[in-house]
Amino acid sequence: MKIGILGTGLIGFPLGLRLLENNYTVIAYNRTFEKLLPLQKAGIEVFNQPQEVIEKADILILMLTNYSAIIEVLELNTNDYNLTNKTVIQMGTIAPDESKKIAQEVIKKGGEYLEAPVLGSIPEVKNGTLLVMVGSTENQFKKYYNLLQNFSPEPQLIGEIGTASALKLALNQLISSLTTGFSLSLALIEKEGVNVEKFMNILRQSALYAPTFDKKLKRMLEGDFTNPNFPTKHLLKDTELFLNQAQTLGLNTDSLEGIKKVIEKAIELGLENEDYSAIYQAIIS
Numbered sequence: 088m089k090i091g092i093l094g095t096g097l098i099g100f101p102l103g104l105r106l107l108e109n110n111y112t113v114i115a116y117n118r119t120f121e122k123l124l125p126l127q128k129a130g131i132e133v134f135n136q137p138q139e140v141i142e143k144a145d146i147l148i149l150m151l152t153n154y155s156a157i158i159e160v161l162e163l164n165t166n167d168y169n170l171t172n173k174t175v176i177q178m179g180t181i182a183p184d185e186s187k188k189i190a191q192e193v194i195k196k197g198g199e200y201l202e203a204p205v206l207g208s209i210p211e212v213k214n215g216t217l218l219v220m221v222g223s224t225e226n227q228f229k230k231y232y233n234l235l236q237n238f239s240p241e242p243q244l245i246g247e248i249g250t251a252s253a254l255k256l257a258l259n260q261l262i263s264s265l266t267t268g269f270s271l272s273l274a275l276i277e278k279e280g281v282n283v284e285k286f287m288n289i290l291r292q293s294a295l296y297a298p299t300f301d302k303k304l305k306r307m308l309e310g311d312f313t314n315p316n317f318p319t320k321h322l323l324k325d326t327e328l329f330l331n332q333a334q335t336l337g338l339n340t341d342s343l344e345g346i347k348k349v350i351e352k353a354i355e356l357g358l359e360n361e362d363y364s365a366i367y368q369a370i371i372s
């Protein structure tokens with residue numbers, strides 16, 4: 088069984104290495120060829136044309152930025168492509184409706200499709216502790232469980248295609264909201280000259296505390312957003328995906344609209360490729 092990784096960015100890269108370490112035959116495509124070179128060195132066959140990976144692999148793992156990149160790479164808007172006997176496992180963060188559309192196209196071309204978006208980042212990929220949420224049939228879930236266990240001790244079946252993507256967006260909405268909420272309180276604490284450790288001590292003992300606050304505190308205080316696991320631009324993408332989906336459902340999204348403006352400001356400050364805790368910089372600037 089040959090696994091093809093399509094997209095070896097921040098997450099696809101360690102994902103490929105993890106499968107290789109676990110004795111799978113892995114091949115990989117990436118648009119920017121340079122990112123493939125360390126994988127080639129490690130023993131992965133690499134290609135800068137997706138077609139070669141699509142033809143050679145049995146299972147295609149997608150770790151691409153967004154819906155349009157998936158359509159482009161799988162050539163889903165052309166009629167002349169065949170995915171017979173191929174299984175596409177979509178692991179990036181996209182909207183539920185987008186995932187359903189991709190599923191339809193993959194099935195039309197003879198392939199099988201499941202979604203398996205993840206919570207966690209590069210360290211969790213490396214040690215196999217991602218939270219993997221699966222949208223598929225029960226049979227598909229059973230069939231691919233062992234493969235997905237390379238990334239998570241306990242992949243979870245959420246429901247049919249779309250449900251896992253929706254759950255993932257719900258979690259990422261919390262990343263935006265919690266980070267912005269914490270940044271604003273921390274900024275007030277600093278500007279008022281309150282001792283930050285005293286603030287954190289009280290917060291840690293309260294029901295308001297979330298572990299992400301401590302994870303991001305140092306970066307925020309030091310203004311160091313370099314070497315991101317999850318860049319600001321992707322948090323903006325996911326916030327926009329959530330907003331679109333929530334508005335379709337008639338939910339009040341006023342709070343998230345405000346948060347989106349703060350993330351956009353971080354991007355205006357040139358922090359799009361930095362860690363998303365750069366939201367703090369947008370709040371104090």
Ligand SMILES: NC(=O)c1ccc[n+]([C@@H]2O[C@H](COP(=O)([O-])OP(=O)(O)OC[C@H]3O[C@@H](n4cnc5c(N)ncnc54)[C@H](OP(=O)(O)O)[C@@H]3O)[C@@H](O)[C@H]2O)c1
Nearest residue numbers: 094095096097098118119150151152156179180208316317
């Ligand atoms: N980073 C995280 O912690 C994290 C966690 C959970 C989920 N995710 C999600 O997982 C997905 C990948 O994230 P990432 O952090 O690995 O992103 P990334 O480092 O930006 O990688 C994105 C990948 O998509 C490729 N790509 C984008 N547009 C393309 C196009 N039009 N044609 C061909 N390839 C294209 C990029 O190729 P190039 O290298 O040529 O640009 C790269 O391989 C995203 O949906 C993200 O939201 C990320």
